[in-house]
Amino acid sequence: MKVLKCKACGAYLEYKLGSPVSICSYCDIVNIISEDVLTPASITQTENNEVVGAAMQIEEKYMANYFIALGVSQGGKLLISNKEILFRPHIINLGNLSDKYIKLQDITSFEKPFFPLFLKIHATGNRVMFLSTWSRNKIIQSILNRQ
Numbered sequence: 273m274k275v276l277k278c279k280a281c282g283a284y285l286e287y288k289l290g291s292p293v294s295i296c297s298y299c300d301i302v303n304i305i306s307e308d309v310l311t312p313a314s315i316t317q318t319e320n321n322e323v324v325g326a327a328m329q330i331e332e333k334y335m336a337n338y339f340i341a342l343g344v345s346q347g348g349k350l351l352i353s354n355k356e357i358l359f360r361p362h363i364i365n366l367g368n369l370s371d372k373y374i375k376l377q378d379i380t381s382f383e384k385p386f387f388p389l390f391l392k393i394h395a396t397g398n399r400v401m402f403l404s405t406w407s408r409n410k411i412i413q414s415i416l417n418r419q
Contacts, residue, residue, distance in 0.1 A: 279303055279327035291370045293358060302328040302351065302358060328353050332414055336405035338372060350403065352414055359401065374401060376419055382412050
C-alpha cells in the first residue's frame, strides 16, 4: 500500500486512484502525484511504502468557471504553475480533479468561442478544458509564456 504525504505539511493525503493531483485538507496545497505512485504497487514492495507528492508551485491564479456539461459549471480558480494548470473548484464543488489538470506540454491550442467570456483549452488525447472567465487573454498569454 502506498501512503501519500503532503509535500508542504506532511499530512496524509486522500487521493482518488489514478488522479494526477491531491489537495491537502490541512494546508490547502495542491500536490502533484508522480507517475510511479499512480501505478499499482508490486508484490515485492513493502506494505507501508511512504511516498511524498511534489507540491505545485502556483505562480498565477485566475477566477473562472469550469463547464462540466452544457449549462452546468463549477466556480473556482484556474491555477497556473511553470509546468501545469489546474482548475481548483470551490470546496463545495470538488469532485474528480483528473479532468481539471493539464500539463503545459500537453496543451495544443486555444479557442475563443463566440461569447466573450468563454475559453477552451485543447490538449492531447482530445481533452478540452472549457472555462468562463474575464481573464481569457491573460490566461492564454500566461500559458504561452511558459510553454
